[in-house]
Structure formats: structure tokens, C-alpha cells
Amino acid sequence: MAESLLIRLGSQKSDVIHWLIASADKQEIIASGELPNAEQLSELSEKALTRKVTVLVPGCDVVLKQLTVPAKSPRAMRQAVPYMLEDELAEDVDDLFFAYAQIKSTSEHNCFVAITAHQQMQEWLSWLSDANISIKKMIPDVLALPVIENSYSAIELGQQVLLRQSDFQGMALDRMMFEIISQQWQEDDAIDIANFSPLVLSNEHVTLTEQPAELPLFLFAKYSEQCPVNLLQDGYAKKEKSNFFWQHWQLAASLVVVALLINLSSKWIHASQLDNQIASLEQEIQTVYQKNFATGKKKKVSVNRIKAIVKTKLRDAGSSDSADQLFPLLSKVTPAFVAVPTLKPQTLKYDQKNKELRMQVSAKSYQDFEVFQTSLEGLALTVTQGSQNNQGEQVVGSFNIKDKS
Numbered sequence: 001m002a003e004s005l006l007i008r009l010g011s012q013k014s015d016v017i018h019w020l021i022a023s024a025d026k027q028e029i030i031a032s033g034e035l036p037n038a039e040q041l042s043e044l045s046e047k048a049l050t051r052k053v054t055v056l057v058p059g060c061d062v063v064l065k066q067l068t069v070p071a072k073s074p075r076a077m078r079q080a081v082p083y084m085l086e087d088e089l090a091e092d093v094d095d096l097f098f099a100y101a102q103i104k105s106t107s108e109h110n111c112f113v114a115i116t117a118h119q120q121m122q123e124w125l126s127w128l129s130d131a132n133i134s135i136k137k138m139i140p141d142v143l144a145l146p147v148i149e150n151s152y153s154a155i156e157l158g159q160q161v162l163l164r165q166s167d168f169q170g171m172a173l174d175r176m177m178f179e180i181i182s183q184q185w186q187e188d189d190a191i192d193i194a195n196f197s198p199l200v201l202s203n204e205h206v207t208l209t210e211q212p213a214e215l216p217l218f219l220f221a222k223y224s225e226q227c228p229v230n231l232l233q234d235g236y237a238k239k240e241k242s243n244f245f246w247q248h249w250q251l252a253a254s255l256v257v258v259a260l261l262i263n264l265s266s267k268w269i270h271a272s273q274l275d276n277q278i279a280s281l282e283q284e285i286q287t288v289y290q291k292n293f294a295t296g297k298k299k300k301v302s303v304n305r306i307k308a309i310v311k312t313k314l315r316d317a318g319s320s321d322s323a324d325q326l327f328p329l330l331s332k333v334t335p336a337f338v339a340v341p342t343l344k345p346q347t348l349k350y351d352q353k354n355k356e357l358r359m360q361v362s363a364k365s366y367q368d369f370e371v372f373q374t375s376l377e378g379l380a381l382t383v384t385q386g387s388q389n390n391q392g393e394q395v396v397g398s399f400n401i402k403d404k405s
Helices: 038-049 074-084 118-130 175-182 216-226 241-272 275-292 303-316 320-339 366-377
Strands: 004-008 017-022 029-035 052-057 063-067 096-100 111-117 138-140 152-157 160-166 169-174 191-195 206-210 344-351 356-363 381-385 389-391 394-403
Touching (some): 320 344, 320 394, 356 366
Antiparallel strands (some): 004 017, 017 029, 344 356
């Protein structure tokens, strides 16, 4: 399991950004801090590469609603909700984004929705994109607080008090507004608040139950997995950027494998003319091609045709200059990965200016890194090894690789 990186964004680009790295078991704080504004988010880019990233957004920017919708299908329900809430919302429903929670229907409600402005969502995502931080999860901060039976939970973060009232109720208020709201709670409400940071209220009908003090983001790290809604839905759903780039290079690596198989089969045909082995190699080429590139899975393509297709895809996979340099280098690196099967690439980047392949990898031990470097050097490659560190049960590190020739 990987460590977790939590980033709590602000409402505005100028707001303070809070961040924290927690151990895989959420029992230890690895590092934490604040950034003065969203323009400094790039300072977290490297930290996000090998960690599970969760982004929290201010609860004051997200409206949480529990509804009873007279619709049988989820699709009909989603079509009805914006118009049911039209009179309650300050903005035009066309300007708002509705994210639906995965909560089992109750006797009172069958629909749970988090609502925020499209413009706000786009701003949050643009800050992260500018910092090269890609995520799969974005949640309202108030829903990262623990749910406590017969009690609210609360904690102070910056100038705000965050309060969770139930599975899908919560609010984020500045300190003065929190005091005003709390005065409206009457004796019959019997409000109990489990506070994880010091709070003082003048309402005698509210009971404060002090909990062990926690850093807000460390508390969120412990309970964020239980959040019932992810704002990254529909058009905002994204894959982690590191996965996107790995898929891109995985395609390139598959192309190289096919090209190598074709080359080997040609040499074997010329050298031995052993029909059974030729047939075996051609079948392997067909299998790799069908798995990675064929659109019609049952249609067979001749080896010569595959060779022409691969040449075209190699040319189209990138600029001609970088492709001519990159793919021979990838081909040369392949035997080292075969020699150390427990070492896996996480990210690959080719520096065309320096003609250098940069990769971040994970392995089971430091010894795997040494064996991999030795294998690369034995292939007439210049290798620079970066720092390594433990990430749970794995060791993560980096290599810069250049061809001596």
C-alpha cells in the first residue's frame, strides 16, 4: 500500500493550501505543511508521483442535499433533481454541477447530491493541472470528518469551523458565523458536538465533548476513505496522470516488442527454415498484435502486413526525431527488465535534448536496483541512479539512462 497525500484547496487561488502525507496505515504523519496560495502547488508535484492523492475542497463551496425523488431509475432521478432544487439554489442550475453519492436509500431519502459551481470545479482542476498533479478523488472536507452516533463532529481549520452532522450533512463556517448558527440550536435539539480541536460556545444547550486533538488533515486522512461522494464524476472524472503517461509508454513498449519479434522471426527463417518454429514465432506475433492493436479480434493479418502497420504506428507515436532515438533505447533496455522481473516502471520520460531516458521504478528490495543497474551497464548504457526510499512494502527510486554510442 502506498502512502497518502491529502491536499486541501481553498475557495480562491490566493487562499492557503494545507497538505499532509500519511503512512499507508494512516497511523503516522510523514510530513505536512502549508502553501501560501495555489500558484505554489507545483511544490507538491514530486510528492504526488508515488502516493495516493486525495483532494479536499471547502465545504462552504459545496451544497449537500438529501431528497426524496419520485423516480424509479437513476437516470430519471438525475434529470429531475436540478429542477426540484431550482428555487432553493442561488445560481442557475445550468451553471451548477451535481455529483451523486453512493448511499443506500433510507425511509426518508433516496437521493443524496453534492452541488457546486462548474466554474469552481474548473478552477480547482486547473490549479492541479498547472502543477502537474492528477487525481482520482475530490471530496468536500466536511464529509472527511468522522460520523459519530448521536453527535456532531467538529474541528477548526484555518479560520473556519468544519462540522459534520450526519452521513450526508455538514457545513463549513467562519468562527463568528458558527457562533451565530449555534445560537439557533434550542434545548429540544439536544446537540452534542465531539470537538477535535478546542471550541468555546456560549449556548448552554450545546454539549461539547472534547476528543484527542488532531491535525485536521490527519483526521481527514483517517476518515476520507469513508466519504460517500466523489466530485470527480461525469465530465470531471479523470485518471491519474502518471497512469496516463504509463499507458502511453506501455503502447510504445508493446510496439517495440512486436518489432523485435518480427525481426527475430525474419532472422530465424533465413537461418534455419524450420517450419514448426517459424509457425510458432508467427503465431506469437499474431497473438501480441491481436491483443494490443487489432480492432477485429478474429481477423488474422499476415506477418508482413503487421510489420508495415508497426512501422506506421512507430512513426505516428511521436515526432520522427524523438521516436528514432527513443525506441532503439527502449529496445536496448528491455533485457535488463527481463533480468529483474520484480522491478516495475512507474513513469517514463524521454529527454530529447539530452537523449536520456528517465524512469521512476518500484521494486521489492534495494538489491533489485543494484542488479538492474549492473544489467544496464552491461548493455553499454550510461546509468545514473537517483535516490531510493521505502514506500510500504516497496522501494521506489529513479534511473537516468543514456546510450554510450
